[in-house]
Amino acid sequence: MLRLTLTLLLTVLLSLVNSKALAEKPNIIVIMADDLGYGDVSCYGATALKTPHIDRLAAEGLRFTSGYCSASTCTPTRYSFLTGTYAFRGERTGIAPPNAPAIIKPGTETVGSILKRAGYTTTVIGKWHLGLGSEAGPDWNGQLKPGPLEIGFDTCFLLPTTNDRVPQVYVKDHRVLNLDPADPLWVGSKKPSPNHPTGLTHRETLKMDWSHGHNSTIHNGISRIGFYTGGHAARFRDEDLADKWVEKSVEFIEQNKDRPFFLFFASHDIHVPRMPHERFQGKTRLGFRGDSIVQLDWCVGELIKTLDRLKLAENTLVVFCSDNGPVLDDGYQDGAIEKIGSHRAAGPYTGGKYSVYEGGTRTPFITRWKGRIEPGVSDQMVCTIDLAASLAALTDQKLSQESCLDSFNILGALLGDVGSKGRPDLVQQNNGNNGTYALRVGKWKLQRYDKKIARNVVVEQQLENSSVPQFQLFNLDDDPAEKTDVAAEHPAVTTRLKHRLAEIIRQGQSRPELKSVDQ
Structure with missing residues (x-):
């Protein structure tokens, strides 16, 4: 009886410890x-x-x-x-x-x-x-x-x-x-005055030169995007x-x-x-x-x-x-x-x-x-x-x-x-909502370009430019660098991923617990 009581007591204590750990x-x-x-x-x-x-x-x-x-x-x-x-x-x-x-x-x-x-x-x-x-x-x-x-x-x-x-x-x-x-901060998109120093007008004063785009207001010897004064x-x-x-x-x-x-x-x-x-x-x-x-x-x-x-x-x-x-x-x-x-x-x-x-x-x-x-x-x-x-x-x-x-x-x-498993698929995008997407499902990767664009990426440190089709398919297991489009060789996979990507975008959600707006 004593042994049973001790066993029960130990079980309760362990349960309390485990509950505390979980909490x-x-x-x-x-x-x-x-x-x-x-x-x-x-x-x-x-x-x-x-x-x-x-x-x-x-x-x-x-x-x-x-x-x-x-x-x-x-x-x-x-x-x-x-x-x-x-x-x-x-x-x-x-x-x-x-x-x-x-x-x-x-x-x-x-x-x-x-x-x-x-x-x-x-x-x-x-x-x-x-x-x-x-x-x-x-x-x-x-x-x-x-x-x-x-x-x-x-x-x-x-x-x-x-x-x-x-x-x-x-x-x-x-x-x-x-x-x-007494020195209010002003931030704007236009030059506040004709003599306002910028990376264009005072380039010789910069401690880090710009290469493109970053040539407006200068602070700390570096010109930036946009203009500001004061502060x-x-x-x-x-x-x-x-x-x-x-x-x-x-x-x-x-x-x-x-x-x-x-x-x-x-x-x-x-x-x-x-x-x-x-x-x-x-x-x-x-x-x-x-x-x-x-x-x-x-x-x-x-x-x-x-x-x-x-x-x-x-x-x-x-x-x-x-x-x-x-x-x-x-x-x-x-x-x-x-x-x-x-x-x-x-x-x-x-x-x-x-x-x-x-x-x-x-x-x-x-x-x-x-x-x-x-x-x-x-x-x-x-x-x-x-x-x-x-x-x-x-x-x-x-x-x-x-x-x-x-x-x-x-x-x-x-x-x-x-x-435990990670997510089964993932939509990737470049910036904002401009219609450039990719979908990874397992070893497959679909790229989708809704606007006609040029391929402009660094491949082994060399800038490569060429036009791309709206859809491309890659096998990441065989081709992690995404060099070879295999959409023509795998039409069924391409179609399946195209439909899945369109579905995720159209439904407005993809979290598994949520009901589809189509339902």
């Missing part, structure tokens, strides 16, 4: 690099530089070989990551201009709002580039709302646009930081961005170490203008692009060190990803092309930023949760768009029928659970 909510950090290619870090094959801290995440976690973002430019990927909905379904989801209003409207379900509802303290620190303010555009001298705080974030510390676009100021919560009312006390140095993101992130983690937190660390590295801090300049033979990768790796290392110091590593899920694939010359003469050597930024894949070739959307993707995720390599297909539904499942939050329309719950795959 625990890990801290969550999503580190999103900017323009980082599949082949840009050493754990994915780079040999021209070393990324020891990113490599450590991979060694202690799960490195995905089929990890994706959903678009090959920044604004649509960030929109899809936060909302769990393909950006081509939204409005104004192409690359946002400097004065763009808030693209994600208040009340929209986001990763931030899901986790806030689950009891998390939430923040985004770094590049935003999803617009701020009302339909009239940002009120740079007043309250910048709506913004992140209206879609689920408790706090934010932002680069409001992207750093090749004006203005070069920080936004803390709803206001430009350190703005002097001088609020302006930052490009070289200090990474340090500021780390400083604010460490501060946030320390303040919230005793309760669940969500940190979206939105790095600006390695986006142009690539101007790493002086202590990283010259660290690689790849020029400022390579040096910026090393700086990004340092940022990752500082976050890992903070988790270790505060003994949070075993209670924190870290996701490392990129917003799109690589680009070499993206508007500035920074040596990226001249110094590339044998480095392959997209690894074995064709294309990069702006394209729907694999190099545009297949990126480094790593998950680490010490003690929970078994270290290894996974070939399951996962995407940043799936973090919304997957983190909702992790924190036991229900999603409405109107939210996260294309986000799949692939939590098991992200955590490396045996037998």
